[in-house]
Amino acid sequence: MDLLLAPLLQPMEMVFMQRALAIGVVVAVVCAVLSCFMTLKGWALMGDAVSHAVLPGVVIAYALGLPFALGAFVFGVGSVGVIGTIKQHTRVKEDTVIGLVFTGFFALGLVLISKIRSSVDLTHILFGNLLGITDADLVQTLVISAVCLLVLLLLRRDLLLFCFDPTHARTIGLNTGVLHYLLLTLVSLTAVAGLQTVGIILVVAMLVTPGATAYLLSDRFDRMTWLAVLSAVSATVLGIYASYWFDASTAGCIVVVQTLQFLLVMVLAPRHGLLARRRSP
Amino acid sequence: MAELVLQVRGLRVLRDGVPVVDDVSFALPAESDTALVGPNGAGKSTVVAAVLGLLPRQAGDVRLLGQPLSPQGRWPRSVRTQVAYLPQSLAVEGRFPLTVRDFVGFGFDPAGPRWPWSGAAGRRQAIERALERTQCSALSARLISELSGGQWKRVQLAFCVVRPRRLLVLDEAQAGLDAPSSERFQQLLLDLRRQEGWTVLQVSHDLEMVRRSCDQVLCLNRQLRCSGSPDHALSAQRLAELYGPGYVPYQHHHAPLP
Numbered sequence: 001m002d003l004l005l006a007p008l009l010q011p012m013e014m015v016f017m018q019r020a021l022a023i024g025v026v027v028a029v030v031c032a033v034l035s036c037f038m039t040l041k042g043w044a045l046m047g048d049a050v051s052h053a054v055l056p057g058v059v060i061a062y063a064l065g066l067p068f069a070l071g072a073f074v075f076g077v078g079s080v081g082v083i084g085t086i087k088q089h090t091r092v093k094e095d096t097v098i099g100l101v102f103t104g105f106f107a108l109g110l111v112l113i114s115k116i117r118s119s120v121d122l123t124h125i126l127f128g129n130l131l132g133i134t135d136a137d138l139v140q141t142l143v144i145s146a147v148c149l150l151v152l153l154l155l156r157r158d159l160l161l162f163c164f165d166p167t168h169a170r171t172i173g174l175n176t177g178v179l180h181y182l183l184l185t186l187v188s189l190t191a192v193a194g195l196q197t198v199g200i201i202l203v204v205a206m207l208v209t210p211g212a213t214a215y216l217l218s219d220r221f222d223r224m225t226w227l228a229v230l231s232a233v234s235a236t237v238l239g240i241y242a243s244y245w246f247d248a249s250t251a252g253c254i255v256v257v258q259t260l261q262f263l264l265v266m267v268l269a270p271r272h273g274l275l276a277r278r279r280s281p
Numbered sequence: 282m283a284e285l286v287l288q289v290r291g292l293r294v295l296r297d298g299v300p301v302v303d304d305v306s307f308a309l310p311a312e313s314d315t316a317l318v319g320p321n322g323a324g325k326s327t328v329v330a331a332v333l334g335l336l337p338r339q340a341g342d343v344r345l346l347g348q349p350l351s352p353q354g355r356w357p358r359s360v361r362t363q364v365a366y367l368p369q370s371l372a373v374e375g376r377f378p379l380t381v382r383d384f385v386g387f388g389f390d391p392a393g394p395r396w397p398w399s400g401a402a403g404r405r406q407a408i409e410r411a412l413e414r415t416q417c418s419a420l421s422a423r424l425i426s427e428l429s430g431g432q433w434k435r436v437q438l439a440f441c442v443v444r445p446r447r448l449l450v451l452d453e454a455q456a457g458l459d460a461p462s463s464e465r466f467q468q469l470l471l472d473l474r475r476q477e478g479w480t481v482l483q484v485s486h487d488l489e490m491v492r493r494s495c496d497q498v499l500c501l502n503r504q505l506r507c508s509g510s511p512d513h514a515l516s517a518q519r520l521a522e523l524y525g526p527g528y529v530p531y532q533h534h535h536a537p538l539p
Contacts, residue, residue, distance in 0.1 A: 040377065154394035157387055164377055167368065171333050171450075173361035174392050219424055221378040272376075 011244045020130045020250070023141055024236040027190075027197045028206065030145045032232035033152050034190055035211030036225050037183065040163040045095060046080075047207040049102035050184055051191035053079030055109025055200055058125060058192070063116045069144055069192045076188025077181065079105050128199035128251040130240065137196055144193045148186050159183060160221065197236070198251035205255040206232065213262045216269045231261050283310035285347075286448050286480040287332070292341030294324070294331050302327050305341070305505050309448070309497075314474060314481045316491040316511075319501040320524050325484045326369075328501065329452050332482075333366055345448060362391065365441035367434070367454040375426065381436050382421040385411055388440035411443035414476075415469060431462030435469065442473055449474070451483040455490075463487075467494065488520075 011017045038047050054072035061071030079101055086097045113122050121129070133141075152159070161169040162179040170176045187207065194203035214227035239254030246253075267274050285308045292305040302324040309315050317325045330336040332343055334354025343350040345364065348357045356364070365388075385408050412418045415438045420428065428436060434454060441449055451470075455463040471494055474481055485491055491498060492511045500506045500523045507519055 153397060156397045157390050157395070158392055160379070161387055164379060167335060168366070170335060171364065171366035172388070172392075173356065173364070175355070215378070219376060219378050220380065221383070224378050 007245065008241070011241065016131050016133075017240070017244065019133050019138065020240055021237065023133055023138060024130055024197050024240055024254070025233050026142060026145045027193050028210075028232035028236040029229050030148045030152075031190055031194055031203075031206035032210040032214075032228040033149060033225055034186055035207050035209070035232070036214065036221070036228050037152070037159055037163055037211075038187070038207055039211035039215050040160075041183070043183075043187075044204070044208045045098055046184070047187050048204040049083065049098045050076045050079060050187045051194070051200060051203045051207065052102045053105035054188055054191050054195075055106050055125065056112050058195065058200075059109055059112040059116060063112075067140060068195075069140060069189060072192040072195075073185065073188050075105060076191065077185055080181070080184045124199070125195060126199050126201050127249065128195065128197050128202070130197050130250045133196055141193050141196050144189050148189055148193070151182070151186060155179075155182070198254055202251050202255045205258055209255075209258040209262055210235075213258075213265050216262075216265050216272045219271075232258070235261055283312075285309065286311050286313075286345065287482065288342075288344045288347075289328075289332060290342040292328065292331060292343065293339045294327050294336060295339050296327075300339075301503065302331065302501075303504050305501070307499055307505065307508060309480050309482055311447075311480055312474075312478050313497055314495045315483070315497040315499060316495040317482065317484045317499045317501055318486070318488065318491060318523075319506075323502045325501055326452055329450055329482070329484055333364065333450060360447075362444070363447040365446050365449050367437050367441070367449070367451045369453045369456050376424060377426050379425050380421070381412070381417060381423050381425060381428070381439075382408060384425050384436065385417075385439045385443050388443040407443050411439040414442055414473065415439040429462075430457050431459075431466065434458065434462075434466050438466075438469060438473060441479075442477060445477070447478075447480060449479045449481050451481065451485075453484050453486065455485070455487065 012021070038044060054076045057071030057073070057075030057078075058068045059071070061068040083094075083097050083101050086092065086101065087094050090097075092100075110122075113125075123129075124132070158169070158174050158179060159182075161172070161174060162176055162183070166176045166180075169179070190207065191200065191203050194206050197203075198206060210228040210232040211224075213231045214224040217227050218224045235257040236254050239257045240250060242248065242257065243250040243253040265273065270276055287309040289308070290306045292302055293300060294302040305324075305328060307315075317328060319325050327336060331338045331341070332350075334350055334356065337354065345356055345360045348360045350356055355361075386404065388411075389404055389407050408421075409418070412421050415435045417432070417435050417439050420432055420436065425433065425436065437454075454470075455466060458466060467490060470481070473479065483495075495511055497508065498511050498513075499508045500519065502523055506523050507513075513519075
């Protein structure tokens with residue numbers, strides 16, 4: 001019995017592994033709930049853009065000694081404003097504008113990191129640093145996650161109606177402008193939370209994959225949310241263990257497990273999987 | 282004089298600098314059923330969208346129950362929940378994981394933060410009753426993206442009727458429905474309007490239906506060309522002025538089958 005449990009229990013004897021697991025699970029829950037809205041809204045590209053665009057904000061906040069959530073928030077929402085302005089005043093299509101703006105912001109972040117002398121470690125921001133989380137990071141991530149989760153829970157109805165049809169939502173009295181920016185603000189904040197676990201480059205996977213996996217498994221929003229949470233949490237736990245056993249990148253392992261989950265579900269899902277659809281055309 | 286539910290004065294909407302709706306004024310008395318008619322491109326949907334605050338307007342005072350629509354297109358909080366809108370089609374893409382019951386329930390809930398599990402008193406009964414009154418009870422567990430056109434329109438009526446409202450705006454709500462579905466929808470709308478005391482503004486191309494069920498007609502072609510009772514506004518001469526001299530009102534009567 002001990003032989004079976006040892007590979008599971010032994011890593012947990014180390015404090016950094018306990019922390020990694022705890023914070024990884026918390027971030028996975030928030031990202032999973034948000035990912036359901038992102039999937040239904042069709043905002044994968046927008047999530048990618050915002051999560052990359054927060055980089056200069058994080059670097060500046062670090063340099064000035066401010067909470068990095070603040071910098072991320074300003075640049076995340078700022079990037080959305082810039083995308084909207086360019087789209088409104090030029091004939092360039094939205095996906096092109098998004099690609100253009102987020103790479104521009106990201107590049108600015110890289111320049112700032114290389115010029116500003118600070119304790120910021122580029123690889124930690126880009127690829128996460130789940131095994132080396134400080135107390136301050138822990139508190140900040142927990143607070144951000146709690147706030148995001150609370151907003152998503154309290155505004156579930158309004159956000160769902162907004163994802164369903166913004167025009168309809170507006171006619172029944174919802175302030176769709178506020179909801180639009182609120183959802184993007186949540187993406188920015190979640191990107192900061194996810195920055196600790198998987199880093200800026202891969203955080204979009206946390207914001208897209210669990211929702212997409214759950215969407216193939218259920219036609220009910222509540223069930224979809226629970227399945228997304230289950231998928232994200234299990235991928236995080238498995239990923240952290242895998243990274244320990246194989247001495248591989250933690251962020252990479254988590255996202256690879258998530259992607260494998262999606263592929264498995266894509267083939268085997270009871271109603272919407274490829275096999276089920278082949279059986280009943 | 283009857284209370285005015287909606288008042289529009291001097292509405293002007295530009296598209297690419299060109300007025301598509303100009304100097305349009307009208308008022309909807311309480312519990313009236315008003316049709317907005319006119320040829321394609323006359324600006325009917327634009328009037329509706331501007332009145333609902335979905336399109337920016339360049340000029341015009343729009344009031345719901347005496348409360349003004351802000352320049353940004355928002356109603357004051359006190360009247361916000363009094364409007365319901367049935368568009369030509371909703372942007373339902375793919376399989377949206379929302380059941381008929383969830384959707385109608387959202388029509389009951391006020392906007393703003395609330396715990397997902399805190400059902401207000403009477404919420405469940407209000408949903409059941411709304412589904413019953415719109416003949417949708419059997420559809421309650423179905424996904425909205427699985428419904429036929431006629432079923433979807435009835436579910437939207439259930440969304441409207443689940444809580445008291447004053448103004449219902451329909452933009453060619455019967456577009457895409459076959460004759461029996463359209464007839465069923467119209468009858469349901471008529472019954473609910475009487476029971477609920479709704480004031481209705483509907484864009485329609487079906488002049489026969491307008492003649493039968495509406496009590497005020499607004500003839501629009503960028504500007505308001507005429508208005509009044511159906512008999513007055515839909516006379517052959519008026520229609521020729523509105524649609525052009527070649528217009529022949531289409532009337533369709535079935536002989537009984539042998």
